[in-house]
Amino acid sequence: MIEFVFQNPILSALLALGGLSAAFGAVLGFAAVKFKVEGDPIVDQIDALLPQTQCGQCGHPGCRPYAQAIAGGEDINKCPPGGQATINALADLLDVEAPSLDAEHGEHLDVKRVAFIREDECIGCTKCIQACPMDAILGAAKQMHTVIADECTGCDLCVEPCPVDCIDMIPVETDLKTWKWDLPATNQNPVFHVVANEVNLIASDLGRGHAFGDQHDGNKAA
Amino acid sequence: MTSLIKVWELPGGIHPPEHKDQSLQLPLGRVPLPPVLVIPLNQHMGTPAQPVVQVGERVLAGQLIGAADGTFSANTHASTSGTVIAIEERAIPHPSGMNSESVVIEPDGKDEWIELTPCEDYRSLDRLTLLDKIRAAGVAGLGGAGFPTAVKLAPKSTQVIDTLILNGAECEPYITADDMLMQVRAAELVAGTLLLSHILHHPKNLLIGIEDNKPKAIAAVKAAVAGAAVTDPEAANIQVVVFPTKYPSGGAKQLTQILTGREIPSGHHSADIGVICVNVGTAVAAWRAVRFGEPLVSRVTTMVGDALATQRNVDVLLGTPISYLLTQHGFNANNASRVVMGGPMMGFTLLDLAAPVIKTTNCILAPSKQELPEPTPAQACIRCGICAEVCPASLLPQQLFWYAQAEDFDRLESHNLFDCIECGACSYVCPSTIPLVQYYRAAKGSIRLHEIEKEKSDRSRQRFEFRQERIAKEEAEKEAKRVARQKAAEEAKKKLAEKAAETAAAPVSSADPISAAAVKVSATQATPDEQKAKLERLVAAAKNTLEFQQKPLVPNKTNPVISEEQLVKQQVRIKQAELKLAEAEQKLADFITGLGTTPAAAASAAAAPIAAEPAVDMNDPVAAAIARAQAKLTMSPEDKARANLESLRGRLAKAEEKVAAAKADGSANLDALQQGAEKLQQKIAEALAELSALGIEDKPAPVAAPATEPAAPEPVSAEQSAAQAAIEKAKAKAAALANMSDDEKRAEQIQSLQTRLTKARERLAKAEAENDANIEAFRAGVTKLEEKLQELA
Amino acid sequence: MALLNITSPHTHGANRTGRLMRLVVYATIPGIVALTHFFGIGVLINVLLASLSCIAFEALVMKLRARPIMFYLRDCSALVTGVLIGVSLPPYCPWWLVISASFVAIVLAKQLYGGMGFNPFNPAMVAYVLLLISFPVQMTQWATPLPMLADGQTAPSLVAALDKIFFSIPIDGYSSATVLDVMKQNSGLTLDDLYQQQPVFVEGRWAGAGWEWVNIAFLLGGIYLLYKKVFTWHAPISMLLALVVMSALFYDSGSSNSGGSPTYHLLSGATMLGAFFIVTDPVSSAVSTRGRIVYGALIGVLIYVIRAWGTSYPDGVGFAVLLMNFAAPFIDYYTTPRTYGHKKPRRATDASTQDGGH
Incomplete structure (x- = not known):
């Protein structure tokens, strides 16, 4: 049998190649199982890069839905709050060319802003509370409302619903703690x-x- | 007492020109009382102190004016007696040039002190009491960082302190404040060392580390140690360690390494390796705080630089404006290149000379233009590596520079950026004069901000997800209720069918809404007891309200005077409450009488009118509802509109009757009733319009939704829909904006403002009509919108 | 008085890039003098021509890049490159060779990579190696050193040199094999025999006529630079040590298979020039002290390998330096120093938030 194989070079070549491929396949298979990388699912990774303002400017109701959409192949340049930095980070993660921000969804503001309710004028209609994706507005019906500035992401969504226009977006000023x-x-x-x-x-x-x-x-x- | 300890070699380091002689020629001086003292509330590391005095209050020297806010904070005291003339934001010595809350005191020149409580024998006191004394005196690190000393002296129980280091290295060029202090207050320094040693449970090694370029200070301290050793055996333990001059040996980490050979692990405190390192000035301040009960109100500061006529050390009150201090030393502003707080290696330029001397001001450096010229332009890094050789932390400064320039934060952290002590040795030797330290500071700041932002965005994500969950849960609950109702309806339907089969031959055509209505009814009627209880509760509540409203109005803090208007309002409310109570009682009575018939009977009663359509027993709400639903279902849109109109007219008639009655009574509710009547008229008009529309345009009329679908309202969360609506709007707006030129944008803005204005006006009118309490707010909204519009137009 | 917000430190040492570069140029003077003494006026012409053309190319590129020319010329890096090219090229080589070398060094190897501080390879060596490969004949024709000239023959006159350089008018007997060539082509003779038979060794004392003195001159310049703290000892000394170790290992008691004695290797070819003027180029070398030791040592090993076992090129300094330029980032990666407060060095790609201490 062995002699027969040796005498047929083609057969021996086939056998050798077959054996090799089987061996390497086994090694690769073993490696794939043994050294499996338990990475975050891509949506989580994308979501981690998004600014979490939940502003909906991308056209999705929140950052995570947009992350899912990106994972599904949507453009990565629809996030104005994140700006170019976020786009670059996403491009880096997804290994694509970084496009510039799609102006259709708004402009990136360099200064961070938070909502501020002029409390004398608030009538307590709760409309802003309902609009706030962050639950960052405190108040009850017929009671004055106020914004928890630390939780506000500056998404703008509360400004429009206010019937008395008492919500301003004020820029966050640098103080001694945030100065650099x-x-x-x-x-x-x-x-x-x-x-x-x-x-x-x-x-x-x-x-x-x-x-x-x-x-x-x-x-x-x- | 002599130095027996091994002195270790500091890696890296530089030998810049010392310039220490010029400020040591004169003895320790004093300056006259300044016209005003500005005492910032955050002179230390940590949370700013909280002011505890009022503007206009007279304060005595040593009086607490700012109380420590938490552990990581320090008390602040008045430096002399005088009047608090302001508590406001004032310039502070900080690289940002920003202002911070300060207490401004106008001295009265008397320098009256509060009563101090001296302590003759601190050893008789509890260690915690001693720490409290130091804390109360507001002692914070005088070396530069301003770390609250009481915190430093209270290591964790797991940290066994075997070495106490008194830092008298003072390695920075120009600065001689500690040198001078050691010369004139050596005895106090030794006493302070023994005090700290006592607080720290007598560590084995008591080291006073001094660089060898301060022979006078070394001699003075050695003499003081010898003197103290006569009376106190522990003083013999103190070793005065003299080591070669090299910058930056005075850094706490570096001094620890030089004197003990130990490195403070990255991200840890020196206490973790059993070492506490305290500046000599701090030790003296702590001693004075315990021995004399004296708070920290002054410090030794070096006034140096060729732009000054007099260069010396001064014992200066905290809060003295630096501009005043400079004037006192003959400051030549024309020849000064800058004014630096701290030394030339690590100090920062002052942007506002009105900033005061604070606890960490060890030096005011006013160099001439020849002395410290402006930095030359930076050239390209040639990677010469000299910076790496001089780095005392063995970093790779040129790599850090490279990554800081590229803002590659991951790489910066893996190159241990945060182990950089910003000593400036790398910048000093850089042949390309690159401002390396600034790159590191900027990068550190960016990384910190990024971390804060990351944390915030994580929190935002959590909050958002929680909100989504909450909304989903609410929806699920509604859905569950709906399902339950549906089930009940089906059961009821079954029953109805059975009953119908029993009582009448005619089959029941049970369309959904009808059965649903039946279910609704059965759901409510299934438990008459509950219903009764509910009604009773209603009555009770109404009674409560009435009682509450009947209470006489009492003037209170927010409303000191009771106006006529309020009285009228209260009467209206009482009336309303009475009406409600009457209504509730009526309902209860009706219910009790109606209870005679069993639910089953009610159901059968309900079934009957379905079978025989026109004969509706109006007294039975179940049957009535079903009948109405049935009727509506079978009606054409036109019919429906007509029916709607009819019912509205009926209601109007009733309302008008009520109005008339009210008028007759002179009732306070008149307005409200009239309002209601008006609304009804409006509705009628609408209904008419609808009807005509139906007639003319033959369009499917909008169905009066609430009436036709009594059982299954869409379980859409109001919140979500509002949010979605907002999103939609924002989207639309953004899309529109993107495609527009500026003019168009403005036009668009005006347009939107106008619509908003109209809306707001409508609301205002309505509010006015209804005499709404929020009328003012609406008005303000309208005015604002008008203003905005004007701005744009 | 304007209150400037200037970051610390406010004081600055006397070190400047321009000063460092000028010191390097000064330090080449002994070497240039020695070269001129042994090989004639051609060396000076080379240095002059290369320096001028390098500066001209640098200025040209700066002009094209719309940069302030004087600001960049003041750092003298182009001058250093020019001088190094001048001493590396064979004397009396055609003028266009020098100009091409300058072009390659300044334009291709330096400015195309972003200019000063950004070039991954030593510009002078890139130029040298590129020309060596492209024009092997011209690049290996070294002039005969003074002691080997026939009686009565003198080094070429200025006119003859200029004629040769610009008009290719040959000079009689002007070129001869270098020491390294002789050693490389040796087969069968023991070193002692070789030293006795070959005139180039006969005329010399340790490592061949002229060359040994040239190397000693460059060594002097290097010691001056070390004394002036322009660079640290790590890279050059480790390179020389590695070369000594290699040649000692393969000395083979001076048999016909021997690659030459350590002395011979230290004092022949471009050893000292390489050790103190090429290997110490900070831009293209490793950054940490440990890294520089490794970098220098590997260059030393490579030089010996190329000299002893390479096939066509006698000297290996250029190739060795370029090869290790490639490896510099790799060396850097594995030689990061241990930072204060850390137990062990941290790799550049280690993103974990380790605290090192515990």
């Missing part, structure tokens, strides 16, 4: 050096931009 140093001055963001020449910079020149304040050797942007 800025990155050092660059040409895009000169902090303490005046930029004399307007120069087109590329990313690699960040941090060197303020050099141009004392450069007058005629390097106007080409």
Whole structure:
């Protein structure tokens, strides 16, 4: 039998290849079971990246539904509160090109905002309470309402239903606790050096931009 | 007492020019009382103190003006006697240049002190009492961080302290405050060391670490230790450790490493490795707090820099404005490049010189332009690696810089960004003059903010999910009820059918609404006792309300005067309550009389009119409902509208009668009744319109939904629908906005505002008509909208 | 007085990139002098030509990139690259070779990667290696060192050199095999025999005529730079040590199979130039001290491998440096230092929130 195999090179080749594939298959199968990665389902991962404002600007009733929609193939550029940062993170996660924000769904505001009820004017209609996806408005019928600022995501959804227009979106101001140093001055963001020449910079020149304040050797942007 | 301890080598570090002589030429000075003292309430690390004085109050020196808010906070005291002229946001020494709540005191020049309680022998006191004394005195780390000292001195029971380090390293150039303090208050420093040692259960090693560039301070402290050792044997234990000058050996982590060879594990406190490190100034302050009961109201500060005419150390009251201090030292503003609080390596520039001296102000550096010129422009990093060589924490500064620039926070954390002590050694040696420390600070700040945001978004997710669950649960409950009702209806239907078969030959045509109505009735009628109880409760409640309303109006805090209007209102309410009570009693009486017939009989009674349509027993609500439903079901839209109209007219007639009656009585309800009548008229008009529409356009008329579907209202949650409506609106708005130019957008905005305004006006009119309590609010809304509209137009 | 919000530290050491680069240029002077002494005026012409063209290319690119030219030229990095190219290329090589080398170094190897600080490879070595592969004949024709010249023959005059460089007018007997060539082509002779037979060794003392002095001169420059703390000892010393260890291991008692003695390897070819002027280029090397030791040592090993067992190229400094430039990030990954308060070094990809201590 063995001799027969040896005498038939094609047969022996087939056997060898078959054996090899069986062996490797077994190894791979074993590895797949043994080293199985218990990753989060993709929806959870997407949901974790979304800003959780639950504002519905993407057209879905909340962030999780949008996460599900993204997992189902929807565009990732429909989240104005998250802005480009969220889009980039999503693109990174899903390994796709990062598109820019779809203006159709609104604009990204750099300043975070929270709702504020002018309490003298509130009539206690509870309409904003019903609209708030966060349960961040406190109050009862015919009682003055107030926003729990710490829980408010600035989604805007309570402004429209208010019959007396007593809800304002006020920007969150930096205080001593949230203050932080800025990155050092660059040409895009000169902090303490005046930029004399307007120069087109590329990313690699960040941090060197303020050099141009004392450069007058005629390097106007080409 | 001499140094027997091994001094370990600090990795990295630099030797910048020391510049320490210039401020040590003059003895420790004092400045006259400033015209005003600004005492911030957060001079320490942790929660700001809460003010406990009022504006206009006279305070004495050492009086508590800000009470610690929790453990991680510190008391704040008046530095001298005077009047509190304001408690407001004032400039504080902080890199942000922001303001913070401060107590502003106008000194009266008398410097009267509160009564202090000295303590001759602290060893006789409980350790907790001693800690309380230190806490009460508001002692916080004077070295720079401002950590509340009482917290530091109370390590956890699991942390066995074997080493107490007194930090007199003072490694930063220019600063000599601790040097001066050790020279003039060496005895107090030794006494303070012994006190802290006592509080910490006498740790084995008592080390006073001083860099070798302070020979006078070393001599003074050594002499003081020798002097104290005569009376106190423990003082002989104190070792004055002199080690080579190198920046940043004065950092708590670095000093611990130099003196003990131990490293404080990342993310832990020094107490975890049995070491407590206290600044020498803090030890003196703690000693004075215990010995003399004296709160921390002044500190030694170095005034230095070529822009000052006089450079020296001063013992200055906390709250003294820095601008005043600078003036007192001949500050030449024209030649100053900046004013720095702290040293040249770690200090920060002051954006507002009105900021006061606080507990952590160890130095005011006012360098001339030649001394510390403006930073030169940064060049590209050439990865020379000198920064890594000088880093005392053995980080890779150039990698951190790279990732901070790219805002790659994961990599920053894996390169141990948070172990950076921001000593500035890397920036100091950087040949490309890159402001590395600023990159690290910015990155640290961003990471912290990101963490806060992440936490918040997680919480938001939870809240949202919880809300969704709650809504789902509510819906499920409604659904369950509906199912139960349906089941009951089916049973009732069965019964009805049986009964009908028994009583009449005619088969029952049981359309859904009818059976449902029957079920509804049976559901309510199934338990007459319950129903009775309910009615009785109703009566009781009505009585209660009446009683409540009948109570005489009492002037209270919010409403000191009872107006005419209120009296009228109350009478109206009493009347209403009386009416309700009467109604409720009537219902109860009706029910009790009706109870004579059994439910079964009622059901059969209900069945009968179905079989014989026109003969409806109007007294039986069940039958009536069923009949109405039946009738409506069979009616064409036109008929329905007509019927609707009829019923409305009936109601109107009744209402008008009531109005007339009320008029006759002069009843207070007149307005309300008239309002009701008007509404009915409106409805009639609507119904007429509907009818005509039916007639002319032959369109399927909108069905009067509530009447035709009495049994199964859509179980849609009001909240959800509201939210969805809002979402829809927002969506539509966003979509529309996106496609519009600015002008169009504005036009759109105006449009929407106008509609809102109209709505608001309607509401206002209605409110006015109904004499609504919220009328003012509505009015305000309208005015606001009008204003907005004007702004836009 | 304007109150500026300037971040700490407010004071700054005297170190500047431009100063470091200038020191490097100064440190090459002994080497250039030695080279000129042994190989004639051609070396100076090379250095001059390369420096000027490098600076010109740098300025040109800065102009094209709309950057302030003087600000970037002031860091002197282009000058350093130019000088290094000048001393690496054979003297009296055609002018276009020098210009191409400058172009490759500044434009391709440096500026296309983002300029100063961003180039993954040492620009001078990229240029050298690229030209060596493209023009092997021109790049391996080294002038005959002074001690080996025939009696009465002198180094080429300035005019002859310029003629040769710009007009390809040949100079008689101007080129000869270098020490490394001789050693490489040796088969069958023991080292002692070789040292006695080959004029290049006969005229020299330890490692071949001229070359040994050139290397000693570069070593002097390197020691000056170490003294000035322009770089740390780690990379160059570990490279030299690795080279010594390798040559000692394979010395084979000077038999015909021997790759040469440690002294020979230390003082021939571009060893010292490489150790102190190429390997120490911070931009393209590893960053931590441990990393630099590994980086230097691996370069030393590679140099020996290429010199002893490589097939066509006699010297391996350029190739070795470029290969290790590739590996620098990899070395960095495994040589992160242990941070204060941590028990062990943390890898750059370790995202876990470890606290290291417990």
